[in-house]
Amino acid sequence: MKALIVDDERHVREAINLLADWHRHGITEVIQAADGEEAVELIQHASPQIVMTDMRMPRKDGAALLTWLKNHMPDIKVLVISGYDDFDLVRHAIRNGGMDYILKPVDPIALNEALTKAVDAWRAEEQSRQQMNQLNIQMNQMKPLYDDRLLTELVSGQHFNRSFLNELQERSLIPHTATFFSVAVLSDAQFDEGLLLKFHNRRHLLSFALINICGELLRNKGIAIRNINKLGEIVILYWDTSAPLSTVLTQINAGIRKTLQRNVHFGLCQQQNVLSEIPKAYAEAVDKLWKRNVIGNLRYLHEEHDQEHGRQASIRNTQQEERFRLAALSGSLEQMESEAAQWIAHVTEFGYLSPDHLVRWNTEWDWMQHHWSEPESLDSKQAEEQYELESSVTPLPLDETGQLDTERWTHQIVARLSAASRTLTQRHSKDNHTVRDIARFLEQHYNKDISLQDISSQFFLSREYISRKFKQEFGLTILDYLSDIRIRKAKLLLMNPHLRIMQVAEMVGYHDEKYFSKVFKKLEGRTPNEYRKDFI
Structure with missing residues (x-):
């Protein structure tokens, strides 16, 4: 904090400088002026918070200085130190912001005491000013x-x-x-992906640049304006x-x-609409933008709906899911590229494709890959919807003009299949290991x-997942596999004439002799008794 002493007598200035307890008041710098004019120059240059001034001075006197401070620097706290007990001077000081009137000798x-009051007042107001400035910054x-x-x-x-x-x-x-x-x-x-990468995928910066240009x-x-509800969307009202x-x-x-070296595509509803029809006009503009043709359409203003959109609406890449999955499992880059090329040829044969x-197909890709890595959720529509909400945004395979880039699209599909290949290969190896552990568990x-629920609890996997993977690995259901083990063991036990059929059934896990006989005949083509007679 700084203080300025203004007096035409040097010894008075020095006396005030000695009498004031600057340190206690947090004042680190004290400057002096011989009259009002010199004081104005110092105030403009040094910006003191406290001014202590005499009233009777040559050139610009204290009264004129007070008036100037009130008009130009009203935040400065002023103490008047004068040798004149003049009511008019006191009144002028009070009217022009003087906080105290101290008579000489000081x-x-x-x-x-006056200095304490002035410093406290300035600090309180400064805190208020800072809070107000911060509030203004936040408001802005x-x-x-x-x-x-x-x-x-x-x-x-x-x-x-x-x-x-x-x-x-009212807000203009x-x-x-x-x-x-x-x-x-x-x-x-x-x-295109190239421009997004230039902004390091910080889409708010790209939106800021676009809005400034607009x-x-x-x-x-x-x-x-930025559409708060849709990331990256800008709406123009004209x-x-x-x-x-x-x-x-x-x-x-x-x-x-000129700025970004790119053209931008606009969906446009140029019919003049009354204010209440703006939502309808906005919805039409969005529809035109997202249903524009990205094949051979060099226009950047899209004012008409493309009638071809419906022909592609029923095409889903999930219809090709098994082919894509097998290509990923093959691990063959050539096979992946072939499947990608066939898919792209299929969906572009009409000569129409929209963003x-x-x-939609990007979302389906995300969902398919999620299923491949988490197959137990394949039958869950709720999981599909949840994953659609959580999936990350993949850049569209567009070139710098906003048209379809088949080379980039092929690369994206092959990259997805390659990533899926690694996941599926790792999971397949893991699955085989787990399924064989289940088989050993059944043998033991x-x-x-044993129920399917018991196996599910033992291996912390869903019953549906265990059943599907077990059938894929052994070609049998778990029940058939267990029955085969039990009947093989029963055939050995039946060779002992001292064991009754009921005992054999219980020893291999059947508590019902009739059911045991039924299963045995189904697998061996004869009853347990008939089998025993052949060997005894």
Whole structure:
């Protein structure tokens, strides 16, 4: 903290400097001025928090200095030290922000008491100023987010009451004079992987760059906002009637191309819509953007719906799941590339493909790979829906113009199959080991009452998973495999004439002699008694 002593008499300045307990008040620097003019120069240069001034001085006197401080530096705390007990001077000091009026000769107690009061007042106000500045900073940081939230609610149709619309206009988001609107939508998800990597997948930075370009060219003709509900989506509301939105979008595209070396695709609903129809216009613009054709369509403004979209809607890559899984299990790069090429040829034969298809097929890929690594959840629709929500976003296989890049798509599919190959190979080896452990368990406990639930609890696997894997490995169900073990053991025991059939049945795990005989005849083609007679 700094203090300034202003007095035309040097010995007075030095006396005040000696009498004041600067250290106790946290004042680390004390400067001096001989009159008001010199004081103004020092104040502008050094910015002291406390000023102690005389009233009678040449050039600019104390009264003039107080007036200047009130007009230019009102936060500075002022103490008047004067040899004149003049009511007019006191009144002027009080009216212009003076905190105390101390008479010469200066009493050190009175001086330090006044100094304490001035320092405490400045610190309290400074804390309040800092809190207010912090609040303003937070408000400024929140304002764009709050504005985006309001406009997101507008385009999504969440609010259309009068108070909501009034707030939009009061915050200057929508002009009072605007009555017709056009809507455009763009999404950073439709950029190529190369651009996304340049931003290190920090999509908020890419959105910030896009909004700045849009805002610069829209100016007072419209506004560009982030859709809070959809990551990477930017919505443009346009209300100017002097030029169509398509003209401005062409300029925006040129600006983005100059800045990012990319064109951007817009879904556009250019029909002029009243405010209440904005959600419908927004939905149409989104639909046009995501259902645009990425094969041979070089337009960047998409104002029409593509009628071919329905022809591809029924194609699902899960229909090819077994072929993809076998290609992954083969571990053959050539086989994986072949399956990828066949799939791409199949879905592009119509000459129409949309980003919407690519996103859906990416989700299906995620789900298939999840199933391959977690096969016990294959029959769970709930697991499918949950995984769809949790799956990460894969860049669309588009080139720098936003068109389909078949080479990149092939690479993506082969990369997925290669990753699945490693997972499936590891799991297959692990599964074989576990299944054979189950087989040994059956060999060791065949004479006990064993259920599938017992095996499930023993090996911490689902019954469905155990049944499926066991059948794949041995070609038999667990029940048939256990029956085979028991009957093999029973055939040895039947050679002992001293053991009754009931005893043999119990010794191999059957508590019902009739059921034992039924199973024995099914597997051996004759009853236990008939088998015994052949060997005794």
